[in-house]
C-alpha cells in the first residue's frame with residue numbers, strides 16, 4: 001500500500017480552539033503546520049460549547065485578524081450577577097479590575113472565524129481523518145499517521161507534535177503512563193443546557209445558588225439565549241437522562257432558580273438540549289519528547305468558571321512563543337520550560353473553577369454545614385471589595401505570563 005508522505009515543522013492533532021489558534025499563531029511567525037481532525041468541518045462548526053471569552057483572548061483574536069465578527073456580534077459584559085437567597089448582586093468587573101470586560105461570543109463562532117481565516121491563508125487542515133496515531137515522539141523526527149476520508153493512508157513527518165485533540169484524543173495516551181501524573185475530581189452533578197428562542201431576560205450572566213440546585217442564565221444573541229440547570233450527572237447509576245426533562249420541567253426549574261420577586265425569565269421555544277458531566281482534571285507533564293499537549297488534552301475544568309477555551313488559548317500562545325524562539329534562534333529554553341509554566345497557570349484556573357463550582361452548586365454529598373459555608377462565601381463576595389476583586393481578576397483572566 002502506498003503511503004502519502006509529507007514533511008512539516010509542526011503536526012497539530014485537533015482542530016478545536018487549541019489547534020486552530022496554534023496554527024494561526026505559528027503562521028504569523030512563518031512556521032508551517034498541518035492540522036488534522038477526526039470530525040468534519042460542519043460538525044466542528046456546529047458543536048455548542050463555551051460562551052465566554054476573556055478580554056485578552058478577544059484581544060488576541062483582533063491581533064490575529066479574526067476579531068471582526070466578534071466585535072460586531074459579540075456581547076460585551078462589564079460584570080456578572082450572583083444570585084442567592086432570592087437576591088441578585090452585581091459584580092462590576094470593569095470597576096474591580098481597572099477596565100477589563102468579558103465577551104459572550106460562542107466557541108463555534110470563534111472556530112468558524114479561525115477556520116475561514118486559516119483556509120484563506122492556505123493552511124492545510126484535514127477534516128474527517130481516521131485512526132490518527134503518534135509515533136517516535138521521543139525521537140528527533142516524530143510522525144503522525146492517519147487515514148484520509150478518501151481512504152488514503154498518510155504520514156506526516158515533523159519536528160514537533162502538538163496534541164490538541166481534547167480530553168478523549170490519543171495524544172495524552174501517547175505519553176507513557178509511568179511518566180504521567182494525573183489529578184482528577186468528578187463532581188456528583190451535571191449541567192442540563194438548553195438553547196432557547198427568546199430575547200435576553202437580563203443584561204448580564206446570572207449565576208444562581210438555589211436550594212433546588214445551581215442555574216446559569218447566559219446568552220447567545222438578541223434572539224437566542226443559553227441557560228443551564230444543575231442535574232444529576234450523566235452516565236452513572238443514578239444518571240440523569242434528557243428524556244426525564246420535558247420542556248415544562250426545565251422551565252419550572254429555571255423559573256424556580258432564577259426568578260426573583262420582581263423579575264421573571266422570558267420563555268421561548270427550546271430548540272436544543274443536552275446534559276454534560278462535570279470534572280476537574282490535570283495531567284502533569286504536558287510534554288514528552290517532542291510531543292506538547294495543549295488545552296483539554298491536558299486539563300479539564302468544570303464550566304462554572306468559563307475557563308476551558310481560554311485556558312486552551314493560553315497554552316498555545318505559550319507554545320507558539322516557545323516554538324518561535326526555537327525556530328528563530330535554535331534556543332529550546334522556552335520549549336523546555338513549557339510544561340512547568342503552563343501547568344502553574346493551569347492550576348490557578350483549576351482552583352478558580354473548583355471554587356466557583358463548589359460555591360454555587362448544591363452538592364448532595366455535602367452536609368448542611370458546608371452548604372451554609374458556600375452561602376457565607378457568596379455573601380462575602382457580594383459585600384467585600386477584596387473578595388469581589390479576587391473573583392473578578394480570575395473571571396476576566398489571569399495574565400498568560402503568570
Ligand code: RFL
Pocket residue numbers: 013014015016017018019036037038039044048049050051052053107132164165166167168169170193276294295296297303305306307308309310311312
Ligand atoms: P476541543 O474543543 O475538545 O477540540 C479537540 C479537537 O480534537 C479532535 N479530536 C481528534 N482529532 C483527531 N483524532 C482523534 N482521535 C481526535 N479526538 C479528538 C476533536 O474532534 C476536536 O475538534 O479541545 P480544545 O481545543 O483543547 O478546546 C477546549 C475547549 O473546547 C473547552 O475547554 C471549552 O469548550 C470549555 N467550556 C468553556 N470554556 C470557556 O473558556 N468558557 C466557557 O464559557 C465555557 N463553557 C465549556 C463551556 C464546555 C462545555 N462543555 C460542553 C464541556 C460550556 C460547556 C457546556
Ligand code: PHB
Pocket residue numbers: 049050051052205218219226303304305306
Ligand atoms: C455559556 O454561555 O455557555 C456559558 C457561560 C458561562 C459559563 C459557562 C457557559 O460559566
